[in-house]
Amino acid sequence: MMDISELLTFIKVAETGSFSEAAEKLFVTQPAISKRIASLEQNLNIRLFDRIGRKVHLTESGLRLLPKAKSIALELNEIKHSMSQQEGEISGELRIATSHHVGLRRLPTTLKRFHSEFANVNLEADFTQSEEAYQQVMRGEVELGIITLSNQLDSSIESIPVWSDPFVCAVSKDHPLSHLKSVDLVKLAAYPCVLPKQNTFTRQMVDQALAKYGLRPNIRMSTNNFETLTMLTSIGWGWSLLPSTLINNELCILDLTELNIARQLGVIYHKQRTLSRAAQMFIRIMMSEAQIEP
Numbered sequence: 001m002m003d004i005s006e007l008l009t010f011i012k013v014a015e016t017g018s019f020s021e022a023a024e025k026l027f028v029t030q031p032a033i034s035k036r037i038a039s040l041e042q043n044l045n046i047r048l049f050d051r052i053g054r055k056v057h058l059t060e061s062g063l064r065l066l067p068k069a070k071s072i073a074l075e076l077n078e079i080k081h082s083m084s085q086q087e088g089e090i091s092g093e094l095r096i097a098t099s100h101h102v103g104l105r106r107l108p109t110t111l112k113r114f115h116s117e118f119a120n121v122n123l124e125a126d127f128t129q130s131e132e133a134y135q136q137v138m139r140g141e142v143e144l145g146i147i148t149l150s151n152q153l154d155s156s157i158e159s160i161p162v163w164s165d166p167f168v169c170a171v172s173k174d175h176p177l178s179h180l181k182s183v184d185l186v187k188l189a190a191y192p193c194v195l196p197k198q199n200t201f202t203r204q205m206v207d208q209a210l211a212k213y214g215l216r217p218n219i220r221m222s223t224n225n226f227e228t229l230t231m232l233t234s235i236g237w238g239w240s241l242l243p244s245t246l247i248n249n250e251l252c253i254l255d256l257t258e259l260n261i262a263r264q265l266g267v268i269y270h271k272q273r274t275l276s277r278a279a280q281m282f283i284r285i286m287m288s289e290a291q292i293e294p
Contacts, residue, residue, distance in 0.1 A: 004076065006040040007069045009033055010048060014066050017055050091120035094278040097133035098125060098146040101226045102265050105245050106163055107146060110286045117285070121278045129224055131199060137268055143279045146286070148202060149264040160283070162266040162290050166244045169254040172236040178252040185213050185258055192220035192238040194229050205261055206241055213258065 012022040013033065023030040041048050048062040058066065098107060103125065114123065126136070130147035137145040138154065149159050169188070171177050177191060189210070195217055196203040203222075210217060220238045223229060226246055233240040234250040241259060242251075267283055269275060275283075 003036070003039065004072075006036045006043075007072060009036040010040055010062075011066070011069050011073060013037060013049065013056060014058055014062065017057070019056065089120070090118050090277045090281055092276060092278060093122045093124065094144075094276060094282060095124045095142040096126070096144040096146060096282070097128055097136045097142045099130040099133060099148060100127050101243065102130075102146050102148070103127045104227075105243070106265060106290075107286070110282070110289050113289070114282055114285050118278065118281060123278075123282075129200070134268065137270055140270060140273065143269060143273065143275060144282065145268045147265070147268065148200075149266050149268070153268070156271050157268050158271050159268045160266050160287075161264045162287060163264070164262050165265050166262040167241045167259070168244050168247060169239060169256045169259045170233055170242050170247060170251045171239045171254060172234050173250060173252050175236055175239070175252065177239065177254060183254050183256060185210070185215055185256065188239060188254070188256065189215040189218060191218065193217050194221045194223070194232045194238045194240045195219060196224050196226075196229070197222045200224055202241075202263060205263060206259075209259055209261055 009022065009026065012026055013019060016022050016025065019033045019037075020030050023033045026033070037048065044061075044065075046061040046065075047059050048065065049056040050059055104127075111123075111125070114121070126133070126142065128136075130145075133142070133145040133147045134150070134157075136142045137157065146162075148165075149161060153159055175191075177183050177188065180187070195206060198204070198207070206217065218238075221232060223232075226243060229240050230242055230246045230248070230251070232238070233242065234248070239254070241261065247253065267286065269279070
């Protein structure tokens with residue numbers, strides 16, 4: 001098998017007419033030069049140089065090979081230049097998946113800025129659940145997942161926390177619990193609640209927090225959309241644990257330190273995947289918007 005370094009060495013020896021000068025220009029030893037030329041001659045089954053005195057001269061076969069070798073070397077330089085230019089510009093396709101809540105509440109400025117700065121990138125965003133976005137990253141269908149981070153991530157997944165998302169326990173302003181001076185978990189658990197479904201990272205955190213006190217939530221309705229949960233809570237369907245960013249004037253916050261839960265939101269990607277420059281820049285912009293040093 002012909003080696004590129006052997007061809008480049010052949011060109012340099014032909015140009016200098018000397019093994020030692022070629023060695024100096026290529027920053028290798030003279031024995032290394034001799035070994036490369038010998039290997040090339042063996043692979044091609046021809047003699048390329050006549051060694052006469054201190055100089056070497058191209059044979060007829062060497063003269064025929066030289067323009068072809070230079071053409072290959074020129075092509076290699078063009079490939080390097082082309083790849084260098086591509087590395088300098090960011091284009092192509094970037095596919096991400098994000099949960100509805102993270103996408104709506106945390107990503108708008110990042111998406112807007114990325115689109116403005118890198119208009120040549122075709123950005124595809126799938127708004128779904130954190131769990132599905134996680135699986136899409138695992139299956140290699142998307143480069144990045146911007147989701148609620150789990151405490152039980154697969155070892156093949158790299159995660160970068162970006163935001164802390166604190167939760168508060170909330171009820172409607174006309175809910176019976178809103179008029180009490182103090183509320184404990186026993187009183188709270190006696191009332192119906194509206195929470196995410198059991199297969200979600202958030203619900204698992206809620207269940208674990210209540211289980212510490214031997215309690216289970218009295219579920220009236222489950223949905224994975226926090227906008228819907230906020231609406232259901234505001235119309236009195238039950239208490240809920242909601243991201244603090246969703247609290248509005250129709251809700252009353254209950255002071256329950258036992259349910260002070262904060263989940264981590266951030267970005268994940270597969271460790272075996274080489275991130276595109278577009279993906280790297282998306283992460284950088286996102287962390288910049290979150291005022292986190294990349």
